Amino acid sequence: MRSPLHLKAAVALTMLAAALQSHLHEVQAQARSQRDRGDGPIPTVIILLATIAGAAMIAGTLAAVYGKYNGKIMGK
Incomplete structure (x- = not known):
């Protein structure tokens, strides 16, 4: 049986993974629109x-x- 702490950690990791994936997509879209990056x-x-x-x-x-x-x- 999982403790509430395990469930909270699992939820936090899932939310973090979703936020990172969203940010990665934003960065990739910006990189495609701005070819010259310095x-x-x-x-x-x-x-x-x-x-x-x-x-x-x-x-x-x-x-x-x-x-x-x-x-x-x-x-x-």
């Missing part, structure tokens, strides 16, 4: 990867400097 995915990925690589280089440099001068920076 930047393409390839330049966006390139910019994102370059940003991540830059951040990793900065973090690596800081880690190397900290490792080299371990304790000397704090005046110890």
